[in-house]
Amino acid sequence: MPARIRLRRMGRKKKPHYRVVVADSASPRDGRFVETLGYYKPLSDPARLVIDLERVDHWLSEGASPSGTVKSLIAKARRGGDEIVAVGVEDPEDAKAKRAEKITARRAAEAKAAAEKEAAAKAA
Structure with missing residues (x-):
């Protein structure tokens, strides 16, 4: 066919x-x-x-x-x-979702860094 x-x-x-x-x-x-x-x-x-x-x-x-x-x-x-x-223009809805994912990843990285810093402060 x-x-x-x-x-x-x-x-x-x-x-x-x-x-x-x-x-x-x-x-x-x-x-x-x-x-x-x-x-x-x-x-x-x-x-x-x-x-x-x-x-x-x-x-x-x-x-x-x-x-x-x-x-x-x-x-x-x-x-x-x-x-x-x-x-080829990116869809605004797709861009919004990508930004939200970036923000979530950045907040998770900041929380992890803060937890490591706190653990290092307790150990010292």
């Missing part, structure tokens, strides 16, 4: 985001897929597109055909985006 590069709908009702996937052309839209190539969040302002163009080129050379929407998204990604679609 021929492979197809298409969008897989994620998210909840009226709040969609999509993953760019390689899937068998006979499988359903949200069904089984072979590989995830990136994601597209159309509701953020500007819309965010993160896609691995090297893997896209690999699958195109293997004979996979992109859907119409994915074809236009790939073209925008190759141009570096436009005023409507930002390419």
